[in-house]
Amino acid sequence: MSMTRRMMAVLVLSAGAATAAWAQDVSPAARELDPLGRLSEGSRYQIELILDSARVAGLPTAPLESKALEGISKRVDGRRIVSAVRMVFRSLRDARSVLGAPATPDELNAAASALRVGVTRAELAHLTQIRRDRSVTMPLVVLSDLITRGVPRDTASQTILQLWQRGAADDDFSGLWRGVERDIVSGTDPGVALLNRAREVPPRGPSSQPEGSRPEGSTENRNS
Amino acid sequence: MTEDDVKTLDPYVQWIVAEARRPVAVDDAARRRLLEALRAEPQPTRRRFDWLLEPRRFALPPLATAALAAGLMGIGVIGGLVINRDGPKAGRPRAEVAETPRLPGSIVPRAVKFVLIAPQAARVAVVGDFNGWDVSANPMTTQGKDGTWTIFVPLHPGLHTYSFVVDGTHFMPDPAAPLAPDDGYGHQSSVVLVGGSSL
Numbered sequence: 290m291s292m293t294r295r296m297m298a299v300l301v302l303s304a305g306a307a308t309a310a311w312a313q314d315v316s317p318a319a320r321e322l323d324p325l326g327r328l329s330e331g332s333r334y335q336i337e338l339i340l341d342s343a344r345v346a347g348l349p350t351a352p353l354e355s356k357a358l359e360g361i362s363k364r365v366d367g368r369r370i371v372s373a374v375r376m377v378f379r380s381l382r383d384a385r386s387v388l389g390a391p392a393t394p395d396e397l398n399a400a401a402s403a404l405r406v407g408v409t410r411a412e413l414a415h416l417t418q419i420r421r422d423r424s425v426t427m428p429l430v431v432l433s434d435l436i437t438r439g440v441p442r443d444t445a446s447q448t449i450l451q452l453w454q455r456g457a458a459d460d461d462f463s464g465l466w467r468g469v470e471r472d473i474v475s476g477t478d479p480g481v482a483l484l485n486r487a488r489e490v491p492p493r494g495p496s497s498q499p500e501g502s503r504p505e506g507s508t509e510n511r512n513s
Numbered sequence: 514m515t516e517d518d519v520k521t522l523d524p525y526v527q528w529i530v531a532e533a534r535r536p537v538a539v540d541d542a543a544r545r546r547l548l549e550a551l552r553a554e555p556q557p558t559r560r561r562f563d564w565l566l567e568p569r570r571f572a573l574p575p576l577a578t579a580a581l582a583a584g585l586m587g588i589g590v591i592g593g594l595v596i597n598r599d600g601p602k603a604g605r606p607r608a609e610v611a612e613t614p615r616l617p618g619s620i621v622p623r624a625v626k627f628v629l630i631a632p633q634a635a636r637v638a639v640v641g642d643f644n645g646w647d648v649s650a651n652p653m654t655t656q657g658k659d660g661t662w663t664i665f666v667p668l669h670p671g672l673h674t675y676s677f678v679v680d681g682t683h684f685m686p687d688p689a690a691p692l693a694p695d696d697g698y699g700h701q702s703s704v705v706l707v708g709g710s711s712l
Contacts, residue, residue, distance in 0.1 A: 362647070437694055
């Protein structure tokens with residue numbers, strides 16, 4: 290092979306390699322599209338493994354990615370991020386085993402949060418076995434919040450369960466939450482506040498909230 | 514070889530030379546038959562693209578070779594840029610298994626108003642799963658001097674986790690929303706259920 294041909298072969302191969310390299314990922318703009326790229330290689334690898342496991346298990350990956358990005362945004366070190374993502378993954382897997390396949394990602398996410406604040410699998414199963422035609426997302430969100438704010442777990446679980454059995458609607462749970470939160474801020478014991486406010490929730494029949502009825506318009510979160 | 518040279522050769526060789534020099538008498542009829550036979554032979558056909566397969570030799574000076582290679586390299590780089598124009602994730606398949614099965618009406622984003630009263634804050638932003646927890650994505654604005662910071666963010670129906678960021682570094686939950694459990698980062702976040710009852 291002549292020198293010229295050898296030279297041409299090497300340079301043609303280089304051109305191909307350059308194309309492949311550009312096609313993968315090099316530009317800063319491309320890195321912006323991959324926020325997990327801000328993690329160290331080892332942490333990134335661990336997160337990817339967890340995400341792959343979630344996909345295989347049919348679990349939503351959005352809460353896991355969100356947890357990783359939350360850690361990055363809060364400048365938490367990679368090991369803690371991996372640990373937090375792994376914890377969310379385990380709780381999602383546990384929630385799936387309790388709620389079963391029909392559970393929506395929102396229900397799984399809310400149930401996983403409830404498990405992480407101490408709600409037992411038995412309590413979760415009891416809640417979801419009743420009136421499965423409605424979403425358990427709202428009661429689980431309120432339950433997790435109440436426990437986080439200091440309401441004893443047993444009190445919170447039993448109260449939410451009783452309201453759920455009585456047919457309480459999403460509006461009832463949101464009203465309950467507002468009242469309890471206000472009372473706690475005013476200095477009332479969290480457990481007492483919950484029991485007092487729960488008495489104010491009117492009993493409702495099974496048909497009190499038609500399936501799929503949702504308020505329209507914008508949602509407002511106001512701290513007044 | 515001259516005649517004198519031939520005479521010095523061996524007689525047998527001289528005979529061979531004489532035979533070789535003797536003119537050959539060709540019969541005209543035989544000659545005609547030979548020519549007719551040659552004419553009757555089919556002409557060799559040349560297909561249209563045979564020239565592409567014929568071996569050729571060419572030579573380039575080193576400077577021209579380098580210029581040609583640089584051109585090829587440029588084509589490669591431009592090709593890579595074109596492929597990469599939409600980012601590395603543009604062509605990647607998403608995990609279908611984890612997507613939310615929602616009714617068509619429930620996929621329409623809704624404007625959610627976030628409000629925080631923080632008179633001392635120089636700047637406030639809202640971060641959450643809806644913006645990748647990007648502090649620069651949704652800065653809030655304040656009107657007047659009462660310290661009320663607001664922003665409308667279009668959110669898809671569903672459960673969202675979020676937090677306020679005050680002055681770029683201080684993460685705090687929304688006082689007007691349920692808390693999400695602390696998962697080890699040392700800060701609590703809030704949750705909002707879009708499409709359900711407002712909390």
